[in-house]
């Protein structure tokens with residue numbers, strides 16, 4: 001057990017923190033809220049030059065070969081000033097989908113330019129009816145000779161408004177019921193309609209329609225129809241990434257709230273001297289520490305070959321984010337009073353982003369339920385027959401002499 | 403960064419488990435299996451077994467009889483013992499006064515007191531709290547007057563009352579904070595005394611806790627003579643020692659292993675308790691509550707791991723460790739409340755009078771009741787929050 005950062009990791013965190021502070025302070029995000037793209041492609045390229053867009057990918061495709069935890073460390077820092085570039089949509093969602101499901105050629109073809117920051121991608125996985133079940137897909141892909149024809153609708157495609165390529169999930173009938181494929185669809189493909197929308201957190205996404213959008217065989221990632229498990233894994237990576245970003249947010253909001261408590265005066269005293277507020281701030285601190293602990297846990301366990309171990313860690317982190325992370329930003333507003341309720345104050349920007357992160361990739365109910373279906377949880381219940389026996393035998397344990 | 407334990411630590415865990423498998427006496431094991439509460443004689447029997455194995459005081463230096471375990475091994479040992487439901491040892495000698503004597507005691511005091519603490523021949527209790535001095539401990543009034551001809555180096559005569567003294571009725575010795583000076587700042591007139599419970603003038607009145615057992619006492623001192631040699635640290639210098647002791651106390655208190663065990667129990671019960679043909683664990687509300695508790699447990703466990711990993715590298719506990727007591731005790735209460743809900747009418751039972759509930763449920767009401775104290779003792783959770791607000795968040799005090 002060791003939770004110290006390596007020298008490389010320390011350097012990454014320092015560089016990212018200073019980038020966030022100097023090159024992309026929160027004002028930049030505030031300004032870009034009104035931009036039709038919502039971020040700057042030049043900054044995206046800059047992040048590519050810094051090597052950040054390749055962190056979770058192997059060297060063979062121009063990546064850093066780093067572990068996911070390295071990306072999580074970066075994302076946490078980007079969360080501190082709400083850097084608006086589409087790291088999770090493009091790198092974690094679309095990029096990792098290609099990394100997990102694609103063959104070597106496909107990885108080179110789409111990942112290399114993305115890692116350099118020349119392109120951005122998005123993963124179109126959510127459908128109106130599907131909530132958080134990414135395997136519940138109505139979009140269909142049909143083989144037509146040497147091509148695939150895809151039809152269906154995708155909603156709230158993060159970063160989809162400006163993606164050069166969309167990775168689209170679709171049911172593949174020839175693979176039998178439940179067969180799911182991932183297809184890379186270029187932005188200018190005939191039959192693809194991308195309707196940009198603004199989202200609550202000041203970012204952009206797209207609603208997408210595919211009417212017989214046709215792509216070549218080489219655009220089907222890996223074995224057509226067998227991408228379900230990869231897609232689920234990508235959702236876990238994205239959940240862990242959301243938790244990392246949420247940690248950056250929670251830390252920032254705690255710091256700004258404590259600062260406010262130390263400066264704002266009412267009743268002739270710093271409001272931070274009121275015990276009710278002190279204890280609230282301590283509860284925020286506790287939640288930040290627990291978010292930190294679960295982000296480390298998920299960020300490391302996500303490489304565990306045992307699927308249940310991975311998923312338990314990710315679900316625990318996501319539930320902690322939805323409960324603890326959201327508690328921090330909600331109380332952040334409360335402790336700022338009226339100014340916290342204005343659009344002018346930054347605390348609201350963090351609040352909105354945290355709310356969105358909680359709602360993405362499985363909410364509290366979804367992850368609590370999933371956690372309770374994993375073998376790590378059910379193992380003790382499987383003992384139930386033994387317990388029942390024990391119960392039936394009910395030998396009385398004497399309380400005498402207590 | 404790495405989540406796994408080293409092969410040596412994995413081996414140590416296996417050793418601990420092998421030991422536990424054979425060392426717990428059958429009657430204690432039977433109680434452990436149903437998560438029963440243990441009485442003091444049982445606790446001391448287990449103490450002596452652990453002493454034989456050399457594991458009674460894992461954190462003591464080897465020079466004083468500790469086993470020389472590194473922090474991770476110590477953590478593994480306590481985690482496995484908790485998970486096995488073994489009696490938890492009385493902390494007053496081993497966790498509290500022992501380390502304090504090692505740090506502040508004279509050589510004679512160490513020689514006199516440490517060995518019987520280890521062996522369990524002498525049982526200790528803690529005399530801090532008084533009827534009017536709890537969280538505000540420094541306002542304590544139990545008086546120790548010096549009896550001599552003016553040299554100031556004579557014996558003490560102690561008069562006053564301590565309260566909530568856990569298991570004083572079983573104790574051979576009590577360590578006390580007493581007032582030796584009331585002229586200046588209240589923290590500056592406190593001394594730390596070791597008092598023989600057999601001294602004339604001491605009276606112990608056991609009291610029932612909510613858990614229905616006599617787990618603590620009122621302890622009265624009427625002109626109790628205490629030799630000068632039993633003063634630890636400087637005269638009037640007891641407050642520094644008291645504060646150091648709080649540091650010793652904090653590390654073990656999250657008791658994550660105990661939460662884990664309580665969760666396992668509630669899952670078992672919810673697995674065999676069938677309502678309308680369906681086990682309670684399949685009731686969405688119960689299942690979600692149990693899952694949320696387990697998720698909170700995992701989060702806390704990771705915070706605990708971070709503390710342990712830091713200690714392993716020789717670091718002082720980081721900010722994450724300050725949350726362990728608060729969240730650890732809140733979690734104990736949460737799971738005990740949940741278990742009471744799961745057992746339904748059986749939660750009305752009391753010491754399983756009439757043998758009306760399954761053995762595994764028999765102790766649920768007691769522990770639920772006793773656990774209300776967990777957020778009160780060891781520095782109440784409100785006081786813990788005050789300390790974090792001041793020391794970690796740096797908030798202004800009034």
Ligand SMILES: Cc1cc2nc3c(=O)[nH]c(=O)nc-3n(C[C@H](O)[C@H](O)[C@H](O)COP(=O)(O)OP(=O)(O)OC[C@H]3O[C@@H](n4cnc5c(N)ncnc54)[C@H](O)[C@@H]3O)c2cc1C
Pocket residue numbers: 527528529530531533535536537538565566567568569611618775778779780781782783784785788
């Ligand atoms: C089961 C049990 C065993 C114990 N064993 C021992 C023992 O062996 N030896 C021993 O010396 N003591 C023992 N204690 C005593 C324990 O340490 C005290 O109960 C504790 O310190 C609280 O003090 P109090 O009971 O006087 O409560 P008070 O200090 O009167 O507190 C009452 C309430 O006010 C709150 N409060 C007090 N001050 C503040 C503040 N500044 N800010 C915010 N809230 C505040 C407290 O958190 C609590 O909720 C035991 C207690 C229990 C319950």
